[in-house]
C-alpha cells in the first residue's frame with residue numbers, strides 16, 4: 001500500500017514570520033492525521049524556521065527547487081546538502097513554473113532528481129504538459145519524454161522512493177481542475193511507463209500525486225482514484241484550514 005503524500009507548494013508567498021504562524025496553526029489542525037504524509041514547501045529563506053516550527057509533528061518540510069552541484073560559484077542557487085541541513089526532507093523538482101519561466105530542461109530535471117537523492121532528499125518530480133500541448137493532443141508524448149528523461153539512470157530503489165507530481169496543462173492555478181477520471185487516466189499511464197521502463201517494484205511503490213487547482217471540495221474525489229496517491233497544492237495551501245481539509249481528504253470533520 002502506498003501512503004498518500006500531500007504537499008503544499010507555497011511558491012513565492014509568505015515571509016518567515018508568516019510561515020511560523022501558519023505552521024503552528026496547521027500542525028495542530030492535522031495532528032491526528034496518521035495515514036497521509038504531509039509536506040509544506042515554503043520559500044528557501046523560511047525552511048529553517050518552518051522546520052523548527054514543525055519539529056516533533058507529522059509535518060515535513062520541503063524545498064521548492066535545488067541546484068545539482070554541492071557547492072561552488074553558482075550565485076543564487078541552493079544545494080541538496082544545504083536544504084537538508086536547514087531541515088528539509090524533500091524537494092520539488094521540475095515544477096512547471098521552473099520549466100516555463102526559468103527555462104529548466106528535462107536534462108536539468110534529471111540532474112536535480114539525482115542530486116536530491118544523493119543528498120538525502122526525496123524528490124517530488126513534477127511532470128505535465130502545457131495547455132498548448134494538451135490542446136494539440138501531445139499530453140502522453142510529453143509525459144513520456146519528461147518521465148524517461150527525468151528518471152534516466154535511476155535505480156529501482158531510487159524510483160521507488162521518489163514521488164511524481166502530474167500537473168496537467170490548464171489545471172494549475174486556473175481553478176479548472178482535471179476530472180478525477182482524467183487524473184486517473186494520466187496517472188495510470190505514468191505508472192504503466194514506470195512499469196515498462198523501471199519495473200513493477202518501482203511502479204507499485206512510486207507515489208503519483210495530482211496537481212492543479214486542488215481544493216477541499218475536490219480533494220476526496222481526486223484522491224479516491226487508485227493511481228492518485230496524493231496532491232501537490234498551490235493556491236489553496238496558503239490557508240492552513242483549507243490545506244488541512246485537503247490533507248484530510250476533504251473531510252472537514254477530520255480537522256480539529
Ligand code: PEP
Nearest residue numbers: 172173211212213234235
Ligand atoms: C502548482 O502550481 O503546483 C499548483 C498545483 O497550483 P494550484 O493548486 O494553485 O493550481
